[in-house]
Amino acid sequence: MNLNRLIEKANALPLSARRFQHPKPTKFSVRRINEHFLMSLPGNFLEFVRSWRASGRLFASLGDDYESPDHIIRINSYWRRRRVTRRLPHNFVIFSLCHDEDCDCFNLDGYDRASGEYEIRYWYPGFDEVVSYPSFLHYMDLQIGGWQKPKAAIRRNGHIA
Numbered sequence: 001m002n003l004n005r006l007i008e009k010a011n012a013l014p015l016s017a018r019r020f021q022h023p024k025p026t027k028f029s030v031r032r033i034n035e036h037f038l039m040s041l042p043g044n045f046l047e048f049v050r051s052w053r054a055s056g057r058l059f060a061s062l063g064d065d066y067e068s069p070d071h072i073i074r075i076n077s078y079w080r081r082r083r084v085t086r087r088l089p090h091n092f093v094i095f096s097l098c099h100d101e102d103c104d105c106f107n108l109d110g111y112d113r114a115s116g117e118y119e120i121r122y123w124y125p126g127f128d129e130v131v132s133y134p135s136f137l138h139y140m141d142l143q144i145g146g147w148q149k150p151k152a153a154i155r156r157n158g159h160i161a
Contacts, residue, residue, distance in 0.1 A: 001137040003044050009053045009144050020056040022070060025049060033062060036073055037093050040106055042117050044094070045136045058143075060095055069096060079103070086125035094123070101125060101151025104139070108131070 022089075025046055034040050041062070049055045049062055049144070060072035068074065072095060079088035088094065092105035103123045110119025110132070120139040122131035133139035 001141050002045060003137060005049070006137060006140050006144060007048060007125070009148075010048075010052045010140070013054070013147055014146070015054050015057065018057075019053040021049075021053065022056045022059075022061030022068070025062035026064055027066045029062060029066075032066075033072055037076070039106065039111075039118070040116065041092060042106075042136050048136070048140060058096055060097055072122070082125070088123065090121055092121060143148075151161050 025041075030041055030046065035124045040109075040133075048061070051057055056070075061068055061070045061076050063071055065071055066073060074091070075094050075098060076088065079086075079094060080090075082088070088103075088105075091108045092103075093107050093108060094103045096102075096104040100123055105121050105123050106118035108118065110121070112118075112135075114136060115137040118137060120133040133142065
């Protein structure tokens with residue numbers, strides 16, 4: 001998996017034609033986020049967010065718009081204040097916008113020092129099954145693959161053949 005190839009594939013998707021990005025992450029905003037969560041945002045993640053034209057449709061803001069309800073700090077604050085049965089586990093940091101309460105998180109307990117990557121975990125309140133990805137690149141490769149229509153599929157009479 002190559003970061004630049006994934007960015008190209010993401011920017012070629014139809015949903016990328018409708019550009020939407022939050023304010024770009026700055027050196028200061030990244031440092032503030034890292035200090036807040038006691039982590040280091042992975043470089044591949046930061047570069048992908050900066051480069052994908054539609055990153056604001058999926059990912060929380062990493063910029064200096066700290067008061068925005070879409071900012072990574074605000075989203076995590078919201079999910080950490082929920083009642084116990086719906087509360088985000090302490091070792092997860094949500095980086096997605098949690099559409100329909102489906103959240104993608106960095107697992108702070110799953111950090112790989114060699115790669116500088118965190119395990120990515122899917123989390124939903126009350127969902128006990130473990131769905132994980134070893135790195136952000138692996139996660140995005142599968143996401144993009146799921147968004148692309150299979151080349152062999154042709155729509156005929158409302159059905160995929």
